[in-house]
Amino acid sequence: MGALQSSPGEPEYVHLAKRTGFSFQQIGILHRRFKQLSHNEDTLLREHFRKIPDLESNPIRSQIIEAFFDRRNFRQNGEGTVEAIGFEEFLVIMSHFRPPSPHITEEQREAVRRDKLRFLFNMHDTDNDGTITLEEYRHVVEELLSLSGALEKDTAKSIADAAMLEVASISMGHMEPDEFYEGITFEHFLKLLNGFEIESRMNIRFLNMDTTTLCK
């Protein structure tokens, strides 16, 4: 670790900084972390993620790991999944969680919002057909509740169903008897989470590990 650590200002870093909006310092920190995770390899594999001890207790671990290998999240209009990611991809994924700069226009804020929600959406939409179907959503809920042992799968299922129904009634309003609600589209997703201030919540402070924040 640290062998490949480059000083800020190298052309590579400039490129990365431009693409992801991270500061050199942040890129440096993340690079170190990347190397640590990948054991000084150039690419990260799924196993590397699975080995992170803290992640083990996370109920939606697999979804999050998948999100790192999902081409849709690389901001390059790709599709499908990859087997390994390099540092640049890693950084791009992380940049989804970068706090927006404090002074942005309303449009930019909206764009940030869309971007962040798109990430969430992609996480749930595993087969990439543009909708979160009932099956997919059930899966999410099951995983979410998997840690609290008291609730069984069926509860998860009925909760997922109820949530889906709620979505249907919110986004479609009145449905004709023979209409079929296939799943949540992205537009609906935006509408659903309207009250959810994601642009200010889906943020992580990428700073040095030892500047643990005392105040928040």
Added chain:
Amino acid sequence: MAATRRFALFLCTLLMGLVQSAATVTADAGHNTGQEAATNSSSGDEGGTGDHGGEGGTGGHETAPVTTLAIVSWKWTHVSTPYLVALWILVSWLCKLIIEANHHVTNVIPESALLICFGFILGGMIWGADMVQTFKLTPTVFFYFLLPQIILDAGYSMPNKLFFGNMGAILVYAVIGTCWNAASLGLSLWGCHQAGAMGQLDVGLLQYLLFGSLIAAVDPVAVIAVFEQVHVNEVLFILVFGESLLNDGVTVVLFNVFDSFVSLGGPRINAVEIIKGIISFFVVAFGGSLLGLVFGVLISLLTKVTQNIKIIEPGFIFVLGYLAYLTAEMLSLSAILSITFCGVSCQKYINANMDKNSVTTVKYVMKVFANGSETIIFVFLGISAIDKEIWVWNTGFILLTLLFVCVYRIIGVFFLTSILNRYRLVRVEFIDQVIMSYGGLRGAVAYGLAAMLNQSKIKEKNLMICTTLLVVYFTVILQGITMKPLVNWLKVKKAAVTELTLIESLQSKAFDHMLVAIEDISGQIGHNYMRDKWNQFEERWMTRILMKKSARKGRDYVFKVFHQLNLKDAIDYVAEGERRGSLEFVRNESAFIDFKKKFGDDLPDITAGMSDDHTIMCSMSTIDHVPSVSLEMHEQNMKGVREPEDINTHHLLQQHLYKGRKQHRHRYSRSHFNVNKDENEVQEIFQRTMRNRLESFKCAKMGVAQPKKISKHAKKDQQQKVPNGESTNNSKRYFAGDKDFQFPEGEASGFTASGGSYPLPMMVSYTAGGGIENPAYIPDLDPLNAAIPPWLIEAELDGGPVAPSQRAQMRLPWTPSDLSRLAPLRCSTRSNDSFAQADTPSAQQRGDEAPTPSKRDGHNM
């Protein structure tokens, strides 16, 4: 409305007169001077036994030589203290009643300001009658009897996640901000004094600092009262609210430190003393908080074992909370912090441990106490002003204090926020800062502390009280009134009134996990990481120790939302039924659940040959702890409901809801709420229904008052007459048992429905008798009911495997719409009438749900 107001006003005036005359009597009757009476009767507010009452009482006995037996005697002195307390509480609350009757006024002027104004009026009346200040808020009453419940309530209803999420900022504001306010105010006033802005005043630097410390703190009572009506966004609210709660503790500590400094005297204060002061500050603050946590744990542990004394269960919270306050006071720790953290730490566990009713009780009683004493505090803040003694005017001192209070608050907030914003992910916006600095309301705590000042050490005590009161009035009334327009004008982000949706709570949960995961991956030890670790720790240890085993189950957040939504639906559902005058539209699925639950193990066998919706219903009903009735209410759903089912459902529901005429025979018990279901009652209901039936039979026979047939019922019964090939023995037996009762019925009502073609008791032939048109009230006439009272039916059903609904076999497998929330998603939620469409999803459902019942049975039973 107007009438209420007038009435309340009248009552209030009346009572005022009463209080006054009572007070006058007290003053006259006792051998005390007016002033002594004042202190006594006001300290009598404690609810304790004022010594005056006792004294006067004995005096009364002594002076009246017993000559003859008095049938009644005037014993005012015996009761004067508690009586006055009760009267004052009543008067204050009536003030609130009057104020709340005028919504257009409270929309403009906050309630707290109005209450103070009412206090002025009341005080004026007392003054007019007595010419002395008879009642005022004394520190003892305030700190021991009025404040604790307000703080406890604040702690108990604290949004924990938000509070601890912003803990850092709150602490910075509360500790550093308050110290800054106190120091800067004291020093500036002293500076101005030195510069000669105040003329002749006997106040030294330490006294100024003492004054600064007592007036530095933002008051929780005032802040909550004003901010509650403004609805600012939750982050801003928690910052102001949390700050006001915690800085009260800080200010009391500061006050005590400076107070002892003052007693110590200037020259004797050296570095050691100052360091001691600082140490004592931290010891007092943290010790108090810790003590509160200890008491919180105690309460949680205690509620684990109180299930057998449900009635006094809620009392423990209040008693222990109060003890937390008193213990801290006894150990000279911060009592306010203690009771705050007591409430904060125990809320989660006691809410889970206690009975649902107890939780509701705690919540309500807490609000009654808190709101009630808040009202009293404000009224008395007003009353206290009408006192010639305390009004010592010193233009320089008062105006400068007002100025500095405002200015330093603004400076403090902006300075601290600018530092905090560097570390905060969600910045505190400029506008929010403006509101925060403007929301620096001072209140009764400051007044209480000022009143505690020692006259002998601080010569200008009255000036300080007077200034404090003015600051309080200025901030509460002026700033309180202007707060709302300011918030609107600055377009402060308001609290979003979002309806509780399942999807959002699911999302936010997933979201939290995601943030934690990303922090883990990126190797940050951030806020989310800490919270996650804490949650894990809590899950593993705290809940295990502090929570009942049964309560630990199913307190998942998402599940709770789900449960709440279901409850809401069910309530809507009933409300809709009541609006329509009957629960006719209720579908029988929901009703069957009750039966199903009783079946338990037999279910799979029975349902094996049955149609799908049964299977589904079973699986639903057997989910442990999952609310089994989940109904989505929509107009269109109900319109499409098919009527025959309604009738049956209606019946089933009625059987369950059926209450005997004397069901609520009140048996007094201090420790239990009873609903008695004894033998007599069964007998009584039986006879009653029999009589009804006989009467209707007679009517029909004689041709008098021919019972009306409701045509749609008749129609329905026709539909139900479909012969049922699969009827089980049990249902046959039922039928046989029914027969005797049924024949007159059939004859009387002219229905052909009864008899062999009508095998299932549950699907009773529906008779509209005695001219009752509303089907909701018919079930008394029901033959089945007559034969077997509801509970007996259940008992018998328990005995053997009975197919609860034969008709269900004829019914469509899936006729949904009311259980939509629980039911797996159907392709069309509104297709009540299109059977063909409904078939498809149900097939899918069968696959999903069929195996579940057997799996869950073990759980259920």
